[in-house]
Amino acid sequence: MRWWPRSIRWQLLAGLLALELLSVGLFALLLFRQQTHELADRAQERIAYEARSLALQASEALAEQQIGWVGLSVRMMGHSPTVAQAKFTDPAGKVLFHSGNEAGESTLEPAEIQQMTLVNGNAVRCVTLAGNRWECVHAVYAGGTLRGFAWVSYDKLWMDEQVDSILRSTMIFGAIWIAASALLVLVMGRSIARPISVLHRGAVALMNAPEDVAHFPLPVVVHNEIGDLIETFNRMVASLAEQRAGLNDTLSLLDSMLAHAPIGLAFVDRNFRFVRVNRIFASLTGVPISRHLGRTLGDLLAAGAAQEIEAAVTQAFSAEEPVRNLEINGASAATRRPWTWLVSTYPVRTQPAQVRWAGVIALDASxxxxxxxxxxxxxxxxxxxxxxxxxxxxxxxxxxxxxxxxxxxxxxxxxxxxxxxxxxxxxxxxxxxxxxxxxxxxxxxQPTQPARATLADLLDSVLSLYHGKLNSLGLRVERRYDPALTLFCFAGEIRQVIANLIGNAIDASAPGGRLLVRARSSRDWKNPSQSGIRLAVADTGAGMAPGVREHIFEAFFTTKEATGTGLGLWVSHEIVLKHHGRVHVRSRPAAQVEDAAKTATGTVFEIFLPDHPEFAQALSLAAETKTTPATRA
Ligand SMILES: Nc1ncnc2c1ncn2[C@@H]1O[C@H](COP(=O)(O)OP(=O)(O)OP(=O)(O)O)[C@@H](O)[C@H]1O
Ligand SMILES: [Mg+2]
CATH class of the missing domain: 1.10.287 (Helix Hairpins)
Structure with a gap:
């Protein structure tokens, strides 16, 4: 129904107009029919009565031989408001008296003449004549003989005028009624439609931007049931906003827990595909967080490790029980460093009866x-x-x-x-x-107190310890140090540093290589006012790749799987820092050298150790309060 209006106000108005027009029309029709019949009946009865009464008056006047009275009665009858014309005719039909003035009215019409023969006795006879007129005729007897006829006619136009007037009044009243009720409907429609459109706008705003509560609370524009509905809607929106804030808090808490938990956390689906991963887990796999999503355990981990975790995930899904502390070993693809993870898996339910994901907790136990x-x-x-x-x-x-x-x-x-x-x-x-x-x-x-030590003694003692190894490899050792050089230090610890450096240099060297051990008075390369000793151990060995070079001072970092602990340089670094010194490393691995014959590979470790009364004091103090890293290692 395209033509049917869409707004409540216009729908109400259209419905009301249709109904009222129909009812007023029907009412007018019924009224017209009823009034027409009633008026006609009443007019006919009245005319019959008038005709009878004229006939009676005429017969009495004729009985009294007063024919003039008959004329008087006819004229009086003509003044009656319902009578159009009154006449008295002799038995032959000649008009003796009539109430009108026109000369043509002195004769009867043929239809009237015909009626005269049909009138019988004391009965009145009524007929409809041309020109919408009714006429009743009654015979007039005097002394038992027919003396004439009394005629009274009625003009139907008069009745039509009356019906028209009633109908006109009805129509005017109907129009006023329709206009008034239309106005009322428009006003009432507005009081219904306005709050509904406020509600509608609010609902649309809520749907388009659930977070934006700037449109609320909605104005309560009416005070009725719809006003109550708007208030309830406002309360519902406020409660939704509160719930959303609570939910957001919970989500941020969960997010923050996931992001900042000091353990590796990941969630995988039944196909072992990552759906969520935290920073620590990504640091364990060595792949950025974004590259986990949608990938499987097998895509990101070595086959062995992936299979073990997949088995634990499968168990979490099928048995719906956690799997705890599985020790999984692997090696980093980039540094080839071995790692050990402690992995636990557990079922994650989003609905009570449905395990949606498996949570994977990984702890770096390396x-x-x-x-x-x-x-x-x-x-x-x-x-x-x-x-x-x-x-x-x-x-x-x-x-x-x-x-x-x-x-x-x-x-x-x-x-x-x-x-x-x-x-x-x-x-x-x-x-x-x-x-x-x-x-x-x-x-x-080892002595427990720092003391002044001769560097040449320390270097010689370490070199003599490695004498056998150096000889068997055929390494040429160059010693460049002044026998008189001394340093205030923990001699045992400095010896340990030198031993670590020389040991590493020997491990890296190939047979026939060179080993340079140098010591000289120098200045701190970052703080030239600071004097001290600079020690250097250089080899022509394999050198270090940048990936290895980055990690050498970390505890347990080693490339010598079977023989190394990875503690040598870590301990050495700690000892140098304790002596307020610095370590500097330069290395050139084989991969960086294009022509090995021209440019040699190798590594140089340089250590600066300050020799100053202040440091001497600080060292003595440290000795009294702390245990040394050497003892810790
Ligand atoms: N002179 C060098 N040439 C080449 N690589 C070296 C040299 N010195 C150290 N490295 C590298 O640094 C790593 C760490 O050395 P660090 O002395 O800390 O441990 P390690 O020698 O492996 O084991 P440990 O000293 O405990 O027996 C070594 O595994 C090696 O890869
Ligand atoms: Mg070492």
Whole structure:
């Protein structure tokens, strides 16, 4: 119904107009019909009565021989408001008296003449004549003989005028009624439509921007049931806003928990596809968070690790029970560093009966695992160290005896020259054994107080310890240091640093390489006013790739899977910092060298150790209050 209006006001108005027009029209029709019949009946009765009464008056006047009275009665009858014309005719139909003035009215019409023959006795006869007139005729008797006829006619136009007037009044009243009710409907329609359109606008605004409450509360424009509805709507919006704020708080709390929890957290679906991942988990896999979403465990992790986690995820989905503390081992693709994760999985339900995702919690247990291993190894080393020290100690006595015996043998008379030479060589080697036992004991028994130490002694003692290894590799050692150079330090710890650096250089070197050990007075390269000692250990070994170079000072970082603990440089760095020094590394790996013959590979470790009374004091103070990193390691 395209033509039907869309607004409540116009619909009400159109409905009302249709109804009222129909009812007023019907009413007018019924009224017209009823009034027409009633007026006609009444007019006919009246005319019949008038005709009878005229006939009676005429018969009485004729009986009295007063024919003039008859004329008088006819004229009086003509004055009656309902009578159009009154006449008296003789029995032949000649008009003797009539109420009108026109001459033509003195004769009867043929239709009237015909009626005269049909009138019988005392009955009145009424007919409809041309020109919308009714006429009743009554015979007039006097003394038993017919003396004439009394005629009374009625003009139907008069009746029509009356009906018209009634209808006109009805129409005017109907129009006023329709206009008044239309006005009322418009006013009432407005009081219904306006608040509804306010509600409608509010609902649309809420639907388009649920977060924007600037349009609320809606104005309560009426005080009726719709006004109550608007108030309820306002309260509902306020309560929704409150609930949304609560929900937002909960969501931000969950987000913040996920983002900042100090554990790796991820959620995966039944196809092992990541749906959410936090920063720590991404740092464990080494892939940005955004690249996890939509990918599977198998896409991002090594096959072995992925399969183990997938099995735990499957169990969380099927058994709907958590799987706890699964130890998973792998290696970083970039640095090839081994890692250990402790992984737990658990079912995540979004509805009570439906497991939607599996939560994966991953803890990096690599450090713990490495430190456990390092502890085990350092315990072994400590035992070996103690054993070595006690052996060194025990060797001293027989060694002294051997040295004495060799001395006696050398000075024995009659000793052939060749034998004396052998004895001298044996004496030389025995002295080396004595030196090694001394060094071993010195490593084991560290002084607890800092003291001034001769650097050349420290460097020589370490080099002599590595003498065998250096020889077997055929490394050429260049010693560039002043024998008089001294430093106020923990000699044992500085020896440990030198031993670590030289040990690493030997590990990196190929047979026939070079090893440079240098020490000289220098100045801090960042603070030239600070004087001290600069130590350098340089090798022509394999060098370090930038990826390795970045991590060398981290605890447990090693590329020597089987033999290294990864603690050497970490401890050395701590010792240098404790001595207020700095470490500087330059390295050139084989991959960076295009022509190995022209440009050598290798690594240079440079250490600056300040030698200043202030540091000497600070070191003594530190010794009193702290345990040294060496002891910790
Ligand atoms: N001179 C060097 N040349 C090449 N690589 C080196 C050199 N010095 C150190 N590195 C690298 O640095 C890593 C860490 O050295 P660090 O001394 O801390 O541990 P490590 O030698 O592996 O084990 P540890 O010293 O505990 O036996 C080594 O594994 C090695 O990869
Ligand atoms: Mg080392």
């Amino acid at each position: 450090d713990r695992k490495r430190s456990e291993e390092a502890l085990r190894r350092s315990e072994k080393l400590a035992v070996t160290g103690r054993l070595a020290a006690s052996i060194a100690h025990e060797i001293n006595n027989p060694l002294e005896a051997i040295t004495n015996l060799l001395f006696l043998l050398e000075n024995l008379d009659g000793m052939p020259e060749a034998a004396r030479q052998y004895v001298s060589m044996a004496e030389h080697e025995a002295r080396r054994i004595a030196e090694i036992t001394q060094q071993t004991l010195r490593f084991y028994r």
